[in-house]
Amino acid sequence: MKLAPLLAPSLLAGDHAALGDSAEVVPHHGLSWLHVDIMDAHFVPNLTFGPEVVAALRRRSALADTFFDTHLMLDEPHRYVEAFAQAGSSLISIHIEPSYDHAGTLARIRELGCQNGIVLNPDTPAEAVESLLDQVDLVLVMTVQPGFGGQSFRTSMMPKIAQLDRWRQERGLNFRLEVDGGVDLTTGPLCREAGADTFVAGTAFFKATDRAAFAAAVAAW
Numbered sequence: 001m002k003l004a005p006l007l008a009p010s011l012l013a014g015d016h017a018a019l020g021d022s023a024e025v026v027p028h029h030g031l032s033w034l035h036v037d038i039m040d041a042h043f044v045p046n047l048t049f050g051p052e053v054v055a056a057l058r059r060r061s062a063l064a065d066t067f068f069d070t071h072l073m074l075d076e077p078h079r080y081v082e083a084f085a086q087a088g089s090s091l092i093s094i095h096i097e098p099s100y101d102h103a104g105t106l107a108r109i110r111e112l113g114c115q116n117g118i119v120l121n122p123d124t125p126a127e128a129v130e131s132l133l134d135q136v137d138l139v140l141v142m143t144v145q146p147g148f149g150g151q152s153f154r155t156s157m158m159p160k161i162a163q164l165d166r167w168r169q170e171r172g173l174n175f176r177l178e179v180d181g182g183v184d185l186t187t188g189p190l191c192r193e194a195g196a197d198t199f200v201a202g203t204a205f206f207k208a209t210d211r212a213a214f215a216a217a218v219a220a221w
């Protein structure tokens, strides 16, 4: 059964001088997921937020029920999962590319009371995460090279999404299949067609002239 489409606005495209207000746009539009991009200037050439920022957002009463989808773009994510769990993350996703104990870190994220996710860069094949699929709540396919918002979507990622969706169906698994990078009202439906159900949108959502219309369009995919 196909999971309902879910929009996860990326705070990276919000106003960094007013992050709390930007995050509150999510519940304001009746949405439940907020995507938070954590970058370390090593795994990706950019720096964003730390656990203190996540904790401060979580303390906002308007965000008490918001699902914090925390995307760790870190060389050593295993060193930070406790901090982000304590800060109030709902889901913590970690990249497959750096070397560390992936299975152990995914298990630890669940022990900490969070859902877990595994992320693949554009150049990483679906096979890299195949053996972990029965241990995850979410698989995130990057449709841009991670590090920055506002980049062009890579249509060449559609077969990878389709492969992951095929394995999900064949094996009776129920992880969410998320896409991130350049997702808008034109590219999102391509991902939906390929099998994705969870759509991160930074620029397309925050810069939309009508955010409510954007959210309604995604809900109808």
Ligand SMILES: O=C(CO)[C@@H](O)[C@H](O)COP(=O)(O)O
Residues within 6 Å of the ligand: 010, 012, 013, 035, 037, 071, 144, 145, 146, 147, 148, 149, 150, 151, 180, 181, 182, 183, 200, 201, 202, 203, 204
């Ligand atoms: O993880 C990342 C970038 O590394 C994303 O979550 C971006 O924040 C998506 O931004 P847009 O491409 O939607 O502007």
Ligand SMILES: [Fe+2]
Residues within 6 Å of the ligand: 010, 035, 036, 037, 071, 180, 200
């Ligand atoms: Fe992201």
